[in-house]
Amino acid sequence: MNRSWLNGTLFSPEYINGVKEFMSFIQRKFGEDEDILCPCSRCLNQKSFHQAFVEKHILMNGMESTYTRWIHHGENFEEDAGHSIHGTGVIDDDSYGDDCFDGMLQDLCTA
Template identity: 35%
Template sequence: MDKSWMMICDRLKSKEYQQGVKSFIDFATKDLCPHNDIRCPCVDFLNGTKHSRQVVWLYLIRRGITCSYRTWVHHGERVPLHHGQPSVSNDAGERDGAKIFDVDDHLGESPTMLEEIYMSGLMDDHINGEPNSSERENLVKFIKLFDDARRKVYPECEKFSVLSFVIKMLHIKDNAKLDNCPTCKESRYKFTNTSGKKIPHKILRYFPLTPRLKRLYMSKKTAADMRWHKEKHVDDGLLRHPADGQAWKDFDMQHPMFSVEPQHLRLGLV
């Protein structure tokens, strides 16, 4: 099911958006009686209040649907977390490299915990009042966390989801204060000298990034070199500088206000 219409801003004039709202209401009411109310996923109610399908349609047209509500669990769509569980495909998400995949092996008990919270707490039928600002903020944060648990770090990644990768990085950070390796139990330090200072086996030395970049502009020569891509670059079709690459040109098109200033820096990871 294509959900790309949820990102359209011009709701009142877009036939695609209005058709998308109709398809959503048809999906949400396919197993309900004509007089049954449904939860309203607009930006005001965030599935916290039930209305008739006509009122929901009106709110979605005038106020807009919550863009982060990608899996319609409040309206009958299954949460695709476990093996063999049927789900409704999300074409828009797949095009963005956010194809849903099984993260049970990467998060341990986290998917089950998230699913239980999502399917019980958020779908509590006793919630009839409008959510306050704090509840809306918490709900948006949880929906983002839930989406991160099901989204790959990059399209070809099969080992980590965004959430599991962040958790892994936090665990590595926690190991910074350990005296022994958590895997092989070897000491992190060679020995302790007479002054009591610990000498580690491995030392990583580096220049802090911000001061290093500032120093490049302290010299007239290097400062001119830093602006070369804008002031002296010749676009003759030959690839001799990163500015000749398609990635650089695409970045300039997407961020024209940034690219107009020649002293702005682009950092790349290799």
């Protein structure tokens, strides 16, 4: 599923269609009257609301752009395992071996 709409302009046709697609995904995973976590940029998957309210929140506030793997909404966490976590760009890489802490500190200093 294309998720480029997450970084799109609010109220654009692409964004509105993306929200509709997300809500269709939700409706396949949850019951019609079941509350879901709100992934809008204000709630950040911390508050649960009725699905219609969540849709309005996403349309008005925008969806959190880093929430690209919808694990709180029924998407399989194991999909694309080892690439990134929640779309944050954090790579599951164990190339540092036993001394991973020093390697991470070096990366931090380099950044």
